[in-house]
Amino acid sequence: MGATKTDHFTDKQNQIAIIAKALGHPARIAIIEYLLKVNTCICGDIVNELPLAQPTVSQHLKELKNAGLIKGNIEGNAICYCIDEKTFDILKEYFSKIILTVTNQKCC
Amino acid sequence: MGATKTDHFTDKQNQIAIIAKALGHPARIAIIEYLLKVNTCICGDIVNELPLAQPTVSQHLKELKNAGLIKGNIEGNAICYCIDEKTFDILKEYFSKIILTVTNQKCC
DNA sequence: AAACATTATCGTAATATTGCAATATAAAGA
């Protein structure tokens, strides 16, 4: 047991779940917000902004990248991170559709 | 270690992370989508819709309820579940703001 | 009351996540 039964659900359901899961940690939310705040690609200093060790931050960045939420461009010996808009759009669209559907239904 | 360092992040960051985390499982996405599909509160038969045992579904419902994503009203010996719009609104607003910020910034 | 239906909780096994020290890798500069 313990393993998620991924193959029992649709691709879309898994896609949304994977993206949401990647955002399901305050450190990763903090990384996203920092990328937004500096308003440009940032090379490196995310580690200094977070109360976490460098390997931990590196791991969180990896998960955000795997989920498609950020992009990382190699720039010399540093890496330039920035937000990948497309994936956030998928989420926004998804939630917008949910809210539109819900407001049209009478509930308890 | 292994425990998330919740207290090092802001309340808002933790709030968004908790909601996103609750959506970070395909079974819970499937539950939400089923609630949308039937277009009304549904009493019970969520278990029959999912490829999971009753205790597992009950646990997923609990997590969705804890995150504020669904509401459950007791109706006789059954329970009537439906989507809690407010929490989805929080998410939609949050992502809309992110996308608005990103589109205004030039990136790699 | 007894039987049934519905949902929750407990206990537990399997697996995943989180966090970090230590180490590796890769590019830049002296």
Place this chain on the structure above:
DNA sequence: TCTTTATATTGCAATATTACGATAATGTTT
């Protein structure tokens, strides 16, 4: 080349999640 700087990977311990059988709790029906 050697050192420094920046990031990734490895390995491991602590904790969390997922899933389910067994059982409890609660209300309904007969």
